[in-house]
Amino acid sequence: MTEILQYEFMQNAFWAGLLAAIACGIIGTYVIVKRMVFISGGIAHASFGGIGIGYFMGINPIIGALVFTIASALGMGALVRRTRLAEDTAIGIFWSIGMALGIIFIALTPGYAPDLFSYLFGNILTVPASDLLLMVVLDAVIILAVSLLYKEFTAFSFDEEFGRVMGLPVERLYLTLLCLIALTVVLMIRIVGIILIIALLTIPAAMARRFTSNLKKMMMLAVGLGIGFTFGGLWLSYAVDLPSGATIILVGGGVFLITLGFLKLQSRRREARNA
Amino acid sequence: MAQPVVLEIEDLWVKYDGTVVLEAVNLSLYHRDFLGIIGPNGGGKTTLLRTVLGLIDPDRGRVRVMGKPSSDVNVRGLIGYVPQYSLFDRDFPVNVRDVVLMGRLGAKRLFHNYRPADIDAAQKALKSVDMLEYQDRQIGRLSGGQQQRVFVARALVGEPKLLLLDEPMASVDTAMQEGFYQLLARLKKEMTIVIVSHDISAVSIYVDKIACLNRRLFYHGTKEISADDLEAAYQCPIQMIAHGVPHRVLKKHGDR
Numbered sequence: 001m002t003e004i005l006q007y008e009f010m011q012n013a014f015w016a017g018l019l020a021a022i023a024c025g026i027i028g029t030y031v032i033v034k035r036m037v038f039i040s041g042g043i044a045h046a047s048f049g050g051i052g053i054g055y056f057m058g059i060n061p062i063i064g065a066l067v068f069t070i071a072s073a074l075g076m077g078a079l080v081r082r083t084r085l086a087e088d089t090a091i092g093i094f095w096s097i098g099m100a101l102g103i104i105f106i107a108l109t110p111g112y113a114p115d116l117f118s119y120l121f122g123n124i125l126t127v128p129a130s131d132l133l134l135m136v137v138l139d140a141v142i143i144l145a146v147s148l149l150y151k152e153f154t155a156f157s158f159d160e161e162f163g164r165v166m167g168l169p170v171e172r173l174y175l176t177l178l179c180l181i182a183l184t185v186v187l188m189i190r191i192v193g194i195i196l197i198i199a200l201l202t203i204p205a206a207m208a209r210r211f212t213s214n215l216k217k218m219m220m221l222a223v224g225l226g227i228g229f230t231f232g233g234l235w236l237s238y239a240v241d242l243p244s245g246a247t248i249i250l251v252g253g254g255v256f257l258i259t260l261g262f263l264k265l266q267s268r269r270r271e272a273r274n275a
Numbered sequence: 276m277a278q279p280v281v282l283e284i285e286d287l288w289v290k291y292d293g294t295v296v297l298e299a300v301n302l303s304l305y306h307r308d309f310l311g312i313i314g315p316n317g318g319g320k321t322t323l324l325r326t327v328l329g330l331i332d333p334d335r336g337r338v339r340v341m342g343k344p345s346s347d348v349n350v351r352g353l354i355g356y357v358p359q360y361s362l363f364d365r366d367f368p369v370n371v372r373d374v375v376l377m378g379r380l381g382a383k384r385l386f387h388n389y390r391p392a393d394i395d396a397a398q399k400a401l402k403s404v405d406m407l408e409y410q411d412r413q414i415g416r417l418s419g420g421q422q423q424r425v426f427v428a429r430a431l432v433g434e435p436k437l438l439l440l441d442e443p444m445a446s447v448d449t450a451m452q453e454g455f456y457q458l459l460a461r462l463k464k465e466m467t468i469v470i471v472s473h474d475i476s477a478v479s480i481y482v483d484k485i486a487c488l489n490r491r492l493f494y495h496g497t498k499e500i501s502a503d504d505l506e507a508a509y510q511c512p513i514q515m516i517a518h519g520v521p522h523r524v525l526k527k528h529g530d531r
Contacts, residue, residue: 033364033367033368035364148385148386149385149386151376151377151380151388151389152380152385154369154373155377155380157367158363158364158367158369158374158377159362159363159377161358161362162356162358162377162429163377163380164330165328165330165351165354165356166351166377166378166380166381167348167351167352167380167381167382168380168381168382169382169385209366209368212368213368213369213370213413214368214370215368215369218368
């Protein structure tokens, strides 16, 4: 493990994995308990529109994605809340419009789009130091927002109707949470790519839920698991020379499924003993 | 009537997609009133409660709680609400005490942590519904009746003047109903209570006053409701619904 750390791109990769895991663990916990996996998928895929716009305007595609993803998260939220459109319909529409915009803008951009593939499937090994700085800022925003609004987000996720009865600004809380999901998505584009983001947003938090019934502990455990998966996947991808993003996901997914099986076996044994 | 008015509804009309759900509803409730509202399913009972809570804007008329309009954010703290169904995820990672604490939230308290006084209030509320020993239990690991008690505690923790309960018996098993009514009997010494149900027998023995609601509200400020009111509200012959009704509700049957 130590030899691979002598390369600067590897050091950057580990920092990027750490920063992504923090956001994933915290926001992923709300995604899991509030059942927002599908809308998170929509936000993640819509971000491709921002990548395309970034290429077209000749700016850092991640900056394009940051602005566009927040805008589409707010758009999706407004469509879900303010129209009678079914939630999954609204999400599906934004999902594909965002991706289509990305393809069109990239086609309009003169010349060849370099490392387009890395935005779709991620390449943690090419994260530049400037993006690391952006990730630190985004993580700070996420941590600050969640620590300020922790009890409101939790109450809103648990029983939205009651939150409304208590006079909580439910719609604004919902939109704020969607924006935080958007920030998390942007944070992860470089790591696992648009298409695989949803896995890192869900697997660590879903697995953490199996071990605790306390929301704060769930967040911390999810962060820890996320760090474990990214570091483990990164090391494995280096050792056997496989794409890093997909390897990280497969490590996380594999550990999750094995754990589920193990827990199932354990509870069956306990039942057998009690029978 | 030396007691102050707690809830005042004047000529309230509510429409959903052009259909009139509540028509010309008038109601005044005073401190320590204990009202049961009965009526058929779809008769507007939940809509009435939600309008009082400020979740639905009336098309006409007004609703005042302690003299303030129900659209006023400050009214939220005056009302405790126990919904018919709490559409929460049984697997949600939150314990009983934290659920009750949600009854202390409000728009004015964003960005602040719970204070020790909030925790004390939550434990007091849990004690009043005999659920304090479960405060660390995850909410999904309680029975339906126990969850109902926790939601009553969540409604009580804000020290409301008006307590609204929507079909509270639906998830309470028969064995626990008696205890639940004893709890309400204790609470009515401190606040005004409105309990809503489609089941006459579920409310009539315990409440002090009864109203009938089926789009229009039939209420005379008494516990007696006439056969005419019941027929008007339920739109079916009185014999069909009188089954199982405690005798005294209908004792004025021939008096008119």
